[in-house]
Amino acid sequence: QVQLVESGGGLVQAGGSLKLSCAASGRTFSNYKMGWFRQAPGKEREFVAAIRSSGDSTYYADSVKGRSTISRDNAKKMVYLQMNSLKPEDTAVYYCAAGLTYGMEYRASTYNYWGQGTQVTVSS
Numbered sequence: 001q002v003q004l005v006e007s008g009g010g011l012v013q014a015g016g017s018l019k020l021s022c023a024a025s026g027r028t029f030s031n032y033k034m035g036w037f038r039q040a041p042g043k044e045r046e047f048v049a050a051i052r053s054s055g056d057s058t059y060y061a062d063s064v065k066g067r068s069t070i071s072r073d074n075a076k077k078m079v080y081l082q083m084n085s086l087k088p089e090d091t092a093v094y095y096c097a098a099g100l101t102y103g104m105e106y107r108a109s110t111y112n113y114w115g116q117g118t119q120v121t122v123s124s
Contacts, residue, residue, distance in 0.1 A: 002026040002098045002113040009094060009118030012086055016122070020081040022096030022115060030054075030074040033099050035111055036081045038092035038120075048094070049081060050105035059105045064090075086122045093117040 008020040020036065035050035049070040050059045058070050064083070072079040079096060099111035 002029065002032060004096045004098060004113055004115035006094065006096045006115045006118040009120045011121045011123065014086060014088055014122055014124050016086050017082070017084045018086065018120060020083070020094055020096075020118060020120070022079045022081075024077040024079070024098065026077075029077040029098075031100065032112075033102075033105060034070075034072055034079040035097045035099065035105060036070060036079075037095045037097060037108060038090075039095070039117075040089075040092040043092075045095070045108055047106040047108070051079065052105075061106070083120075086120075088122045088124045091120060091122050093119050 003025040005023045012018055033052050036048040037045050038048050039045040047061050051070045051072050055072050067085045069082045095117045096115040097111035098113040101110035104110045
């Protein structure tokens, strides 16, 4: 079992940056692919970024590609999402997720564990 706790959200002006962190518990963290998803008010949860268990491959939604970087530290059981050039449309609750299913990193149903989320608000 894996428990996930996100941090690093907050209020930032458009054009600013935030680094989200996700702390994981559990002995087998390095076996899991990790993803970030977000959900804005009135919208469905959407994929943001993902990284494979070894960290050798990363995936991004088109909406954040070039502005965001996902990374992980398996020794520390941490995953990060650095977000730059933030836009008001990035405002959402951001969730960290862990999954064992290989592939389909963009699909929420392939993740087994979810954090509680951290709010990101970008003002214009």
